[in-house]
Amino acid sequence: AQTVTQSQPEMSVQEAETVTLSCTYDTSESDYYLFWYKQPPSRQMILVIRQEAYKQQNATENRFSVNFQKAAKSFSLKISDSQLGDAAMYFCAYRFNQGGKLIFGQGTELSVKP
Amino acid sequence: GAGVSQTPSNKVTEKGKYVELRCDPISGHTALYWYRQSLGQGPEFLIYFQGTGAADDSGLPNDRFFAVRPEGSVSTLKIQRTERGDSAVYLCASSSGLGRNEQFFGPGTRLTVL
Numbered sequence: 683a684q685t686v687t688q689s690q691p692e693m694s695v696q697e698a699e700t701v702t703l704s705c706t707y708d709t710s711e712s713d714y715y716l717f718w719y720k721q722p723p724s725r726q727m728i729l730v731i732r733q734e735a736y737k738q739q740n741a742t743e744n745r746f747s748v749n750f751q752k753a754a755k756s757f758s759l760k761i762s763d764s765q766l767g768d769a770a771m772y773f774c775a776y777r778f779n780q781g782g783k784l785i786f787g788q789g790t791e792l793s794v795k796p
Numbered sequence: 797g798a799g800v801s802q803t804p805s806n807k808v809t810e811k812g813k814y815v816e817l818r819c820d821p822i823s824g825h826t827a828l829y830w831y832r833q834s835l836g837q838g839p840e841f842l843i844y845f846q847g848t849g850a851a852d853d854s855g856l857p858n859d860r861f862f863a864v865r866p867e868g869s870v871s872t873l874k875i876q877r878t879e880r881g882d883s884a885v886y887l888c889a890s891s892s893g894l895g896r897n898e899q900f901f902g903p904g905t906r907l908t909v910l
Binding site: 688725726727728729773781784785786787788 | 827
């Protein structure tokens with residue numbers, strides 16, 4: 683069975699600084715997707731960034747980028763120039779390419795200090 | 797509508813009662829997903845529909861939980877004989893298909909069983 687692990691329950695970063703959130707996963711599949719979702723107190727899950735496993739190039743979306751290490755089954759999220767609005771719960775998630783369901787990690791609560 | 801909507805936003809019920817939670821997906825989205833998020837945890841998959849049929853219901857915890865999507869649009873999650881352990885936020889998501897297609901989430905229904 684696939685599993686996703688986030689080992690950092692809480693992280694803190696100073697405004698304008700850079701922070702990295704860690705995620706590891708376990709799967710026997712070779713074709714899958716990985717995602718980072720943001721969940722503010724409003725509960726609305728928002729997609730931050732996605733990575734296709736067959737792509738070697740790390741995905742980037744503005745201030746957000748990932749470090750995808752397929753052999754190590756690691757998928758970390760880097761947030762550059764952190765802003766107060768980045769404060770939220772962040773969830774790492776996995777989805778098998780031929781399946782629909784997302785498998786989520788336990789989440790990392792990010793706080794941003796002004 | 798512009799996004800996924802869920803009603804009610806909050807539901808308080810007594811142990812043993814029956815509840816229905818509704819999800820209105822984004823118009824035209826063929827896939828619809830239900831997840832359950834307990835306090836301090838990541839969402840856990842319950843069931844997903846492709847059109848009117850349940851493509852994967854492996855996450856339903858027991859036979860007290862049932863979901864329908866009779867016309868391939870709105871879905872209802874039904875919980876019989878509620879237990880205190882059913883208290884959680886129930887999230888619904890929809891997508892235009894599988895693969896790399898993004899799942900768009902609703903704001904969730906917070907269910908409290910007294």
